[in-house]
Amino acid sequence: MKTRSATICVPFHQASIGEAEAAAAAAVIRSGWLTTGPRSFEFEQQFAEYVGAKYALAVNSCTAALHLALEAIGLSNGDEVLVPTVTFTATGEVVGYFGAQPVLVDVDPLTLNLCPVDAERKITAKTRAIIPVHFAGQPCDMDAIHDLAQRHGLRVVEDAAHAVPASYHGRPIGSVSETTCFSFYATKTLSTGEGGMLTTDDAAIADRVRLMRLHGIGRDAWKRYTAEGTWYYEVLASGFKYNMSDVLAAIGLVQLAKCDDMRARRATIAQRYDDAFGGIPALETPTLLADRQSSMHLYVLRLRIEQLRITRNDLIQHLKNVDIATSVHFIPLHMHPYYRDTFGYKSSDFPVAAREFERYLSLPLFPDMTGEQVNHVIESVCRIVSANRS
16 A cells, blocks of 8 residues: 655655756857857866866767767777676667677676676677776776776776766876766766766877767867858768757856765765664665765665565665655666677676675665655665564
8 A cells, every 4th residue: 555755755866956057058048159169168177177187078978978988999890898787778888889799797796886807707809998887976996997907908988977076096086097988967966967078188089089079070160150260171080969068068067066065965865874774784785985985976775685574676666655766776787688688698697786686776865855855765764674674
């Protein structure tokens, strides 16, 4: 029987977007310049400074950034790329754009990040690159990944869709590897609705991405419709339509200015969850490693299902019944029909991911959560778990 809280509804996520973002977007609209232009380049400059990278290239999604990064390193048909199985499909999907194969890798049982040991086992003569994904915002073991890449001649493309602001050994994510790709999707820690960014210190990669994100047209093509520009342009390569608009960039500039404050608020909520759930034997709170800082994008709670009479799916439904939305990050790639049928992957190939998938769920965690909402989540989880101990 479904029961509802009389007054409290907790969405899984709500973007921290307000009047400042609305005013910034309105100013762009009033300017008459809507597509890539001055605000986009200002956003790039400020983002590069924020993460400590020499170059930042704004695009329309993290998927686009990943695609452009792999194109810039020369990925081609028949190559292989190491990808964690616990990730969103975009991480593996972009590899297929080149006729290359995503080689799925199991994850670390503590962090759910890519396991470097399993990655090394899966390297072949065809392996060209590795894409570590900073799951839930906690950076991967980048020392081990860089060591692996150096020994085997691999390129490193970080999927940092969850990881702004985050840091590894004191270095901001975005300045650690050859290329790093960020997401500004509606549910992310910095949101422009849709959008992404690629960072790099390599001038050649930056030039290639800049060229390929807008149809392969030569540098400053956007200026041909301004007083500084000319009607003449040259197509230098067969590129893509991946540029960001100034409307989104204006929102991004406002979001970037409050990014640290939003992270601090998420961390405060996560600590309240830890304090409430840490003493319950049937629950396992996230492990945060001391040598890195998480963006606190997701709060992934795990159940010790052998101590409960309900499953993860049951808990999700019980929480839904009291107006608390949750999610699952992620259904491992090897479990999806496309990856299973195309590449022959099976759950026994990924024992850690297969086991952990059955017991994790993501609780609401966003800066504008009220104290009442946080209390409702805590009280509901504790009540449901207590009533269903085995």
